């Protein structure tokens with residue numbers, strides 16, 4: 001579903017990771033690990049096509065990925081239902097009920113996103129992935145603001161997605177309880193300092 005070969009990536013013109021190769025098949029989850037600043041977000045942005053690699057290749061089909069970055073990507077004045085409707089329609093779909101149920105949003109459907117708590121808003125942001133219909137979900141620190149019960153909801157949604165033939169890539173510092181996930185420690189791929197490429201700083205707030 002997704003593979004990278006001998007990938008090198010830079011942020012702000014500075015190489016951060018190099019020599020990365022991995023493949024992700026249907027039903028698999030990959031957890032990206034590494035200390036702050038090592039390049040997890042940069043790797044996800046590169047996989048999502050928001051910035052080009054310095055070297056190497058990303059192989060992924062069209063309309064395969066859905067990316068949830070640091071921002072929740074919700075429209076503050078729209079309700080929970082309206083936000084999910086909006087995202088479903090962006091991806092040419094209409095079904096939102098399973099996402100509402102999976103992220104325990106039933107009691108909040110008519111509330112404006114701006115009036116949700118931080119954790120509720122994060123649950124809505126994560127629920128967006130379910131309405132995309134895309135097979136590969138990518139998350140950057142998905143559990144920020146989530147309590148233990150909500151982390152479990154998230155892990156369960158990912159597990160169901162994997163069981164249905166989907167795949168997931170996640171940058172996270174916490175243990176999600178997804179024992180089936182492979183862990184990719186980015187430490188050994190830290191780039192030697194060098195002359196980098198130009199900066200491509202796309203706006204990731206949208207996703």
Ligand SMILES: Nc1ncnc2c1ncn2[C@@H]1O[C@H](COP(=O)(O)OP(=O)(O)OP(=O)(O)O)[C@@H](O)[C@H]1O
Nearest residue numbers: 011012013016035036037038039040041042043201
């Ligand atoms: N816009 C930018 N311009 C220059 N350098 C940047 C920019 N954004 C990030 N960096 C640097 O690129 C490196 C990789 O950052 P990145 O956000 O990918 O790391 P990360 O592993 O996701 O970190 P964290 O765990 O803190 O989220 C860091 O050293 C960071 O300071």
